[in-house]
Amino acid sequence: MSVSVKIPTPLRRVTGGASQVNGAGNTIGELITDLERQFPGMRERLCDETGALRRFVNVFVGDEDIRFLEGLDTVLSDDAQVSIIPAVAGGCGPQTA
Amino acid sequence: MCEFCFAPLEVVYDYERIASEMSRSSIAEGPRSIWRYAPLLPGGEDRVDLGAGMTPLVRAPRLAAELGLRELWLKNDTANPTHSFKDRVVSVALTVARSFGYTTVACASTGNLANAVAAHAAASGLDAYIFIPADLEAGKVVATAIYGPRLIAVKGTYDDVNRLCSEIAGEFEWAFVNVNIRPYYAEGSKSLAFEVVEQLGWQAPDHVIVPIASGSLLTKIKRGLDELVRVGLIDGHSTRISGAQATGCAPVATAFKSGTDHIRPVKPATIAKSLAIGNPADGFYAVRAARETGGAIEDVSDEEVVDGIQLLARTEGIFAETAGGVVIATLRRLCEAGVVRPDERTVALITGDGLKTIEAVTERAHPTMVIPPRLDEFQTQLDLLGEGADA
Numbered sequence: 185m186s187v188s189v190k191i192p193t194p195l196r197r198v199t200g201g202a203s204q205v206n207g208a209g210n211t212i213g214e215l216i217t218d219l220e221r222q223f224p225g226m227r228e229r230l231c232d233e234t235g236a237l238r239r240f241v242n243v244f245v246g247d248e249d250i251r252f253l254e255g256l257d258t259v260l261s262d263d264a265q266v267s268i269i270p271a272v273a274g275g276c277g278p279q280t281a
Numbered sequence: 282m283c284e285f286c287f288a289p290l291e292v293v294y295d296y297e298r299i300a301s302e303m304s305r306s307s308i309a310e311g312p313r314s315i316w317r318y319a320p321l322l323p324g325g326e327d328r329v330d331l332g333a334g335m336t337p338l339v340r341a342p343r344l345a346a347e348l349g350l351r352e353l354w355l356k357n358d359t360a361n362p363t364h365s366f367k368d369r370v371v372s373v374a375l376t377v378a379r380s381f382g383y384t385t386v387a388c389a390s391t392g393n394l395a396n397a398v399a400a401h402a403a404a405s406g407l408d409a410y411i412f413i414p415a416d417l418e419a420g421k422v423v424a425t426a427i428y429g430p431r432l433i434a435v436k437g438t439y440d441d442v443n444r445l446c447s448e449i450a451g452e453f454e455w456a457f458v459n460v461n462i463r464p465y466y467a468e469g470s471k472s473l474a475f476e477v478v479e480q481l482g483w484q485a486p487d488h489v490i491v492p493i494a495s496g497s498l499l500t501k502i503k504r505g506l507d508e509l510v511r512v513g514l515i516d517g518h519s520t521r522i523s524g525a526q527a528t529g530c531a532p533v534a535t536a537f538k539s540g541t542d543h544i545r546p547v548k549p550a551t552i553a554k555s556l557a558i559g560n561p562a563d564g565f566y567a568v569r570a571a572r573e574t575g576g577a578i579e580d581v582s583d584e585e586v587v588d589g590i591q592l593l594a595r596t597e598g599i600f601a602e603t604a605g606g607v608v609i610a611t612l613r614r615l616c617e618a619g620v621v622r623p624d625e626r627t628v629a630l631i632t633g634d635g636l637k638t639i640e641a642v643t644e645r646a647h648p649t650m651v652i653p654p655r656l657d658e659f660q661t662q663l664d665l666l667g668e669g670a671d672a
Contacts, residue, residue, distance in 0.1 A: 193451035194284050229285065239565060240287035244444070249560065251546050269447050270287040271562045 185210050187260050189219065190267040198223045207266075212243060213256035215266065230268065240271045282463075289562075290464045292323050300512040305483060308514075315369050315472035321508055322472070323465045324376035329405040333368035334472050336360040338480040338628070343596040344609075348616045354486070354628045356477055357599055363400045363424065364634035365393035365555075365602075366473060366498070371401045371458060373469035378456035384408060385455045389446040391439050391494065391555045392421030393602075393633050398458060399428035410455065412442050418554065420637045438549060440559045459495075467497045467563075474505025477628050478515060485509075485518035487625035490612045492604045492632055493524040493533050493578065494556040496567030502630075503570040523620065524571055524578035525611035527551035527603075531580035533564040538578070542568045552583045552641045553603040555633060577620045585610035590635060590642055600635030608632075 189207050191199050199205055200223075207222070209215035220227040232238050236256075243250045244267040250258045260266070282289055299320045311317030315334030337357045345353035361368040371394065378386050387410040388398045395411045402409035409430035413422070414437060426432050435442045450460040458466045478485050485506055491499040503522055509515045526534045529551025536544050544564035549557035561567075571578050581589070586603055589610035594600050601609070608629050615621040635642070649666070652658040663669045 190448075192447070194282070194287065197284075232286075238286050240282070240289075240562070242444070242560070247441070249440075249546055251560075252548075267448075269444055270282060271447075271560065 185260050185262055185264075187215065187262070187264040187266050189215070190265070190269075192268055192270055194270065195226070195229060195268060198225050198229060210260060211254075211256065212245070212250055212258045212260065212266070215260060216256070242269045242271050243267070244269060292464055292468050294321065294508075296508070296511050303512055303514070305479075305514060308479065315372060315469065315476075318472055318475045321475070321505075321512070322373055323468055324373055325380050327376070327380065328372065329375035329379060329401050329407075330372055331362040331368060331401060331404055333361050333372045335476060338477060339597070339599075341597045341629075344593065347592065347596055348613055349623055350616065350621070350627055351624050352626045354477075354481070354626070355593075355597060355599060356473060356628055356630045358473070358630065358632045359599065359601065359605075359634035361397075363393075363396040364637065365397065366470070366630070366632040367393040367397035368401070369472050370394075370466045370469035371397040374456070374458035374462050374466035375401050375405060375407065377465040378458070378462055379405065379407065381456065383454070383456035385410065385453075386458060387411065387446070387449070387453075387455045387460075388458045389413075389439070389443045389460070390425075391557060392417050392425075392637065393555055394459065395425040395432070396421060396637075399425045399430045399432075402430060403428040412446050412449075414439050414442055414554075418638050418640055420639060424637065438559065439554075439557055440546070440549075443558075443560075467501055470498045470501035471505030471508065473498070473630060474502045475509065478506070478509055478518075481626075481628075483515055484626075485515055485520045486628045487519070488521045488523065488576070488621055488627040490523050490525060490608050490615070490621070490627065490629045492556055492608050492630065493526050493561070493564075493567055494558045494604075495561045496524075496533055496563035496565070498630075498632075499524050500563055500566040500570045503574060520574060521576040521625075522570055522574045523576035523611070523615060524567055525608045526578065526580040527553040527556055527586055527607050528580045528582050529553070530557045530559055532559065533561055533567050534578045534580040536564065537568050537571060544568070551586075552638075553586055553607050554638070555602060555604045556607060577615060579611045579614050579618075579620075581607060581610040581614060585614075587642055587645060589613070591645060593631070594635070599631060601631045602633035602635050602638040603641050604633050605631040605635070606641070
């Protein structure tokens with residue numbers, strides 16, 4: 185299964201500047217493995233040490249957030265458009281009284 | 282954001298220096314706006330300022346009696362220049378954006394932010410691109426377009442708009458106040474905490490009830506209180522911070538009640554559109570802040586929201602938008618559950634004006650009678666109400 189993946193600006197350093205790349209995989213999890221093979225360092229940008237998607241990373245298949253689908257097990261069709269989009273938080277730092 | 286994991290960055294202050302320069306009297310001598318707390322806000326002297334802040338903190342005895350509370354206060358942020366608390370964050374965000382050399386500002390908005398960005402951009406000569414869900418309340422659309430920005434209505438939910446703006450922000454050299462300027466923007470919310478404490482005679486309240494959309498406001502209320510301690514303006518605080526959501530969009534309340542900090546996104550379906558963020562980026566921090574302070578996060582139905590708007594209006598004379606209805610309805614729920622205790626000095630944040638969301642209450646707010654201009658008709662109708670001269 186070959187799909188097109190949109191890459192956000194902060195991740196383009198990993199893809200050599202490309203804003204759109206192709207990847208292979210039957211699921212999002214497999215796709216990330218393939219992206220890691222093509223672009224070493226990609227996995228740790230998207231997933232934490234447990235292998236789960238990072239808190240501030242959103243992945244969409246078409247218009248749907250994969251958190252509404254099957255997460256990393258979401259199945260991909262051949263014409264799928266995958267988008268990686270950072271969530272933007274305001275944050276609340278370690279400041280304590 | 283962090284270029285590695287996309288987590289938010291934080292504004293850092295030199296608290297020791299601020300503590301030596303800032304005092305209660307220096308604040309009292311400052312402007313009657315959020316900028317009286319300038320050392321604890323980002324941005325320089327060249328400010329984008331329509332006078333946001335120093336809104337009334339009013340005692341609410343009649344509402345307190347209804348809820349069984351000893352001491353309730355309302356922070357009436359409908360009194361801001363564009364009638365919501367968003368003027369605070371936008372004044373900070375545009376000040377920072379201009380100092381960075383940006384000439385165009387932008388935002389994704391559920392309405393209140395759109396109003397505030399459009400007005401502040403107009404007053405400072407900045408170009409503005411404002412993205413809103415196409416189904417927004419008419420009042421919020423008009424009260425944005427009137428200032429003359431580029432107003433883009435997107436056919437989708439706020440989360441769709443936000444996603445689009447994240448993509449646009451990567452392509453254009455614009456200051457997106459709640460995307461690439463967000464860490465600065467969010468800091469403006471702290472001014473609500475600063476003002477409440479100052480207006481209570483430099484005492485922190487026991488409990489604050491805060492509406493939750495992205496979760497940023499709630500987390501910044503805590504940060505604001507913590508900073509007042511840090512710079513020595515108050516000795517300490519044990520303020521409990523509770524959050525309020527509408528059941529039709531309650532991912533943060535659900536996480537809180539489930540005992541997790543994992544926010545599962547939802548598809549919003551509520552009249553409280555200003556709080557309708559299904560994938561709240563700061564939800565994780567809001568849950569943590571509520572837990573750390575001994576607060577709670579609760580959600581209420583749309584009917585309770587309208588009840589809350591009416592209750593606030595008829596007891597205290599403040600007409601709040603749906604977010605205010607969410608806060609009052611949640612406060613009532615938390616009082617009934619014993620979470621907000623009768624003896625606590627409690628503050629509820631009323632963050633937006635009811636005139637922005639009249640659709641929510643139109644069915645319940647209409648003339649008592651419609652009569653021809655004749656005294657006998659008026660008396661007849663009054664009798665029917667049981668309020669005639671003999672009643």
